[in-house]
Amino acid sequence: MTYTVNCSILLTELPLLERPAAAKKAGFDAVEFWWPFSTSTPSDADLQAFESAITDAGVQLTGLNFNAGDMPGGDRGLVSWPERQEDFRANVPVVVGIGERLGCKAFNALYGNRIDGVSPEEQDAVAVENLAFAADAVAAIGGTVLLEPVSGADRYPLLTAQDALNVISKTGKSNIKFLADFYHLAVNGDDVPQVIENHAKDFGHIQIADAPGRGAPGSGNLPLGEWIARSRELGYEGPIGLEYKAAQDEAFTWTIREHASR
């Protein structure tokens, strides 16, 4: 599989549990999700419904975010949020369970926003502890924790590849890897071609959207096809996450010259 459809930002005209089947119908065999529940520890019935939506659709879950809090409300992760440490740690085994049952091995841990009244040093110390905890947990199923810079969240401290790599190195864990979201990196002003040259062989995952606008490939001016091709040349072998905003009837009409296949 080349592409994996992020069903949390795409196909949003449909109820979430109908999106895997829609991705399949659109010609894809892989999907990824942000954390799809309002709580870190959903009911067994809700877990079963989510997992069945994926298995019944005949697609592979290739990536899942840990609970990141109230994303629509501006949260971007629990990892560095001291008062949510218990919540994050309660979520980890639930995520591992989904991964084990569905064969998913990539788990995106959003770092979290800076918080008033808590020092960055304390937040960063909690983050290293939580990331190491998650890495040890997912190791049981051969999993990898992913860490990404994001854009559009003023208080999210990881903006560049180096920001994320610095945190990863502090954990000392070999199964925590950098998630190269080309859109976020470009919008944050990082030197994407140089990031690719330096780190592509170690990317834990790639996600794409075009800029400006976070739309489908071709809707902006990012050389996404070149960046994907170069990443492949340098050894990245994983899927490409389609994490952009587009109306369902236009979401997949693009093709990237070097990767027209799906």
Ligand SMILES: O=C(O)C(=O)CO
């Ligand atoms: O919040 C975002 O923009 C993300 O990419 C989450 O994975």
